[in-house]
Amino acid sequence: MALTGRLGLLALLGALVPILVPRWWALLAVWGVLLLGVLVDLALAGNVRALRFHRSGDTNVRLGETAQVALIVENLGRRRLKARLRDVWPPSAAAAPRTVQVDVPAGERRRVDMALTPTRRGDRRAVTVVVRSVGPLGLAARQLSRSAPWTVRALPAFPSRRHLPAKLARLRELTGAHIALIRGQGTEFDSLREYVDGDDVRSIDWRATARRADVVVRTWRPERDRRIYMVLDTGRTSAGRVGDIPRLDCSMDAALLLGALASRAGDRVDLLAYDRRVRTRVEGASRTDLLPAMVHAMAPLEPELLEFDAAGMVSTLMARVRQRCLVVLLTELNTAAIEEGLLPLLPLLTARHLVMIAAVTDPRIGEMADGRGDLAAVYDAAAAERARAERRRLTAELRKHGVEVVDAPPQEIAPALADAYLALKAAGRL
Amino acid sequence: MVIQSPARAQEAGGEPSARQVAGRRWRSARGVVAALLAMAVIAVILAALRPSGSPERLDPTSPKKDGSRALAEILKQHGTPVTVARHAAQAVDQSGSGTVMVVTRSERLTQDDIDRLRGVQGGLLLVEPTTPVLEALAPGVRTGNISFANTADPQCSLQAATLAGTVTLGESQTYETSGNAVSCYQVDREARLVQVQDGPRTVTVLGSSTPLTNQHLAEEGNAALLMNLAGARGSVVWLAPDVPAKGAGAGQESLTDLLPFGVKLFFLELVIAVILVALWRGRRLGPVVAEALPVAVRSAETVEGRARLYRASRARDRAADALRSGARERIVPLLGLPRTSAQDPAAAREIVAAVARRTAQDEAYVGAALYGPEPVDDAGLIALTSVLDDLERQVRQS
Missing domain, CATH: 2.60.40.10 (Immunoglobulins)
Incomplete structure (x- = not known):
């Protein structure tokens, strides 16, 4: 009433x-x-x-x-x-x-x-x-x-899907029916063909040459059916906003582009969201199901105000993945968090897997570093330079451990991660 | 209900202009401003409507314009002693059949005081009496209209008035009488001066205080009228009551006793109406939906915090250090040196020499810019940034 x-x-x-x-x-x-x-x-x-x-x-x-x-x-x-x-x-x-x-x-x-x-x-x-x-x-x-x-x-909005056609075109260049795929473009044996001037002599297949009148070379193509394991950090650092978007959303966008690209390239893609426990997991999804499965798994994810538990993540990962894979960790390059959490455990991971870390840089730091004029702006610039220096040092440290680091502003992180993946694929490092 | 998210607000029209902000503030504040203005206007009106007059009005000892010391003095000079009483009881004690009691400021009399005055034996001159005083002491006299005619002729048989002739009464209360009362200074058959005989008392009611005041006493026959009235019995007791003490004789009737029954019912119904309106407004169409909001932390917050800490503690050394090492990081690759040498103290000489060569600057100047001591003041720090920027630009362009 x-x-x-x-x-x-x-x-x-x-x-x-x-x-x-x-x-x-x-x-x-x-x-x-x-x-x-x-x-x-x-x-x-x-x-x-x-x-x-x-x-x-x-x-x-x-x-x-x-x-x-x-x-x-x-x-x-x-x-x-x-x-x-x-x-x-x-x-x-x-x-x-x-x-x-x-x-x-x-x-x-x-x-x-x-x-x-x-x-x-x-x-x-x-x-x-x-x-x-x-x-x-x-x-x-x-x-x-x-x-x-x-x-x-x-x-998730997946705004970086507009980059997908360009990246797929590059992928086709690597894998597809393009000519002259030779050593260096991959490690998986594809087929034999006649030698032409300019081919690497190391690619000559002597056994086949002996059987035929011509000199025959082996061609190679990038590996297929590699495994890519993406780990989303949903801990406290992922809550920080870059512009008006939480870091986590940028990471998701990048993960979606990489997932879409890698599944087309014939690789197996898995996803794990982790802070102190497993938030969500997408494993064993087929090529066509992968993107919907990832999008649905990501939709309810919110940053938790907890410190990312690197040890827990590593042990979960080691328990689930036996064979070598590309571990893509989407996190923030926070000096304290990485040095205390992840860095001591990196040898464990890198011994078996190839590790790539993708992080979003905040354009605001760049703006602050360029600030000039009054005293406040100069101190801002000094603090920003200090932050950049720490980030550089951390990146160098990670690279020393054999980790690939992708560090880009929010609009570029997704294509940058895709490019890094394509570069690894082209180099046959997967 | 729906929380407007900041993103949507920006979509709607970008940053609001100063004009829009001012307009919004005015719209939100105009109700308050209007209420304050209304209160100010009401306060001014109330102040203007307040009866003018000092606390010493009609006081027989006051020499001010609206005092009555002149009248008291004249009475004394003509051989009529004047006793000033401040309380009704005191006045009644001092009066007798040979006295005329002048009662001014009767609004200060309590019900008890009025009852006491009933026992007065001699004459009573009531100046501008209040209704309860009039009803108690002058039977058969009722208040009539207000007259604004300034001067008045006696038009009656009262000797005191006829001898005085025309007087100035100013704004005056008029009275209707019945029975054997003498009415003087009539306007439309309503008198401004009334005298009635009430047992042993002769009660005279004067509807205006103007003739008594120092200011108007000398006009027309005012002084004569008052001397005739007050001096009629040989001596005068002037009752100029003080403000009654709090609670003295007052407050037998509370506000609720004074209100008519209909008004009480009106207020009851008003309360019911307010409750019904509250129930109407209080019943929502559906619940308020609470929702956990995401954390909003700016990613650059720690860096900004560090900048403020630097500034608060004037950490010029650390700030200069960070700025220099940042500049070196950018310059070193341009010089074709390994990146690691930027933070390597051993490579300092080499870097400085290379930069000096590329920019044609003095080596000491470049050294001071890239590796110098901390700036002595804030201006030095700001100057350092521009020197570093210059060097970097020159290296880039060379």
Whole structure:
């Protein structure tokens, strides 16, 4: 039940009655009339209890796009229902419209179209549906709140997918039907062909040459069916915002591009999100399923305010992956965290796997380093130079351990990681 | 309900202009400003409406314009002793059948005081009496309209008035009478001076205090009228009551006793209406949805914090060190030297020599810029950055 402003207004006007007739019964009469009006309204208002809600529509939406979710209101009662309806969603679902006026004749259904434009990644659950049906006098209303469950999952936006065609073209150059694939482009034996001037003499296959009149060389192509294990750091450093985007989202974008590229290249791609425990895992997905599986696994991930547990991550990884693979760790090059956590464990990892670390640089540091003019700007520049120097030192240290480091600003991290992968592939280092 | 995220706000129209900000502030503040203005206007009006007059108005010892010392002095000079009483009880004690009691400022009399004054034997001159005083001491006299006619002629048989002739009364209360009262200075059959006989008392009611004041006493026949009225019985007790002590005689009736029943019901209904409106506004169409918000930490926050720490502690040495090593990092690859030499003290001489060669600068100058001591003051630090920038640019261009 709910009251209306009209009732309050009438009660206010009713206050004039005892001024004119200063008797108790006058006031009681005013109350009686108001109460009667309220009772009449409650009795004659549309029956909100006889409503049933059904839903249909989108369950997934890429971040930044709009999902259409329909709410079907079914009136099982014997009377027509005119009511104001609010489909309640969390604020970050940005559901519109806020309220709608519905008019459902007895025994019929009406559809209410809701447009959801989530502002953040993750699952958005419908909270409840509230219906308020005001009586004919407009003094009181029946109100009911009933749940109509539905979940819309906002998937990562994957803005770097526009880089995919260019990277795939480069990949085809490496693997495809292009001529003169010779030693150095890969280590997997492909086929034999006749020697032409300029071929590396080391590629000559003497046994085949002996069998034929011509000199024959072996051709090579990049390996296939290598394993790539991506590890997303969801610890505290991933919560830091670069521009207006959390580091984690940049990392996800890069991971998605690399995943898409590597799966087309015929490699097996697995994903692990880790801070102090396994947040999510995608393993053994087929080439076609990989991208949807990764996107769904990533959607609900949020940075945890915990220190990344490098030892735990390494032991999890070692337990799960026996054969050699490319471990891509998407994290932040934070001196303290890396030096204390990951660095002592790197020999363990690098002994069996090829390790690549991808980190997002903050363009703000660059802006600060270029700051000149007043004292504050100069101190800013000094602090930024100091941060850069630490980062350089850490990168050098990691490279000394045989780790590939990709360090790029947020817009370039995804293509830079893809390029690094392609370079490894071209060099046959996978 | 829906939290507007900053990103959406920016989409809507970018950074708001100063004009928009001012407009928004004005829109949000104008209600408060209007309320303050209204309060100021009401306060001014109330102040203007407050009855003017000093606390010593009609006081027989006050020489101010609205005091009455002149009248008291004249009475004394003409052989009529004037006793000033500050309390009703004191005045009643000093009065007798041979006295005329002048009662001014009767709004200061409590109900107890009025009851005491009923026992007065001699004459009573009530100047601008309040309604309770009038009802208690002058039976048959009721208040009428206000008259604004300045001067007035007696038009009656009262000797005191006829002898005085025309007087200036200014703004005056008028009275309606019944029975054997003498009415003088009439306007539309309502009198401004009334005399009634109430048992042993002769009660005279004067509707204006103007003739008594020092300022107006000398005008027309004012002095004569008052001397005739006050000096009628040989001596005068002037009751100019003090403000009654808090609680003395007052407060038998609370505010609720004074309110009419209808008004009480009105307020009750008002409370009910407010409760109903509160229930109307308090009932939401659906719950408030709480949602865990993501952490918003800027990635560069630690670096900015370090910059502020440097500044707070004036760490010129560390700042200069960081700036120099950063510049060396950028210059060294341009010189064709290995990157590692940038932080290697042993390579300092080689780097300085190479930079001096490329930029045609003095070796000592380059050395001081790239490896010098810490700047002595803040200006030195700022100057160092520009020197380093210059060197770097020259190396790049050479």
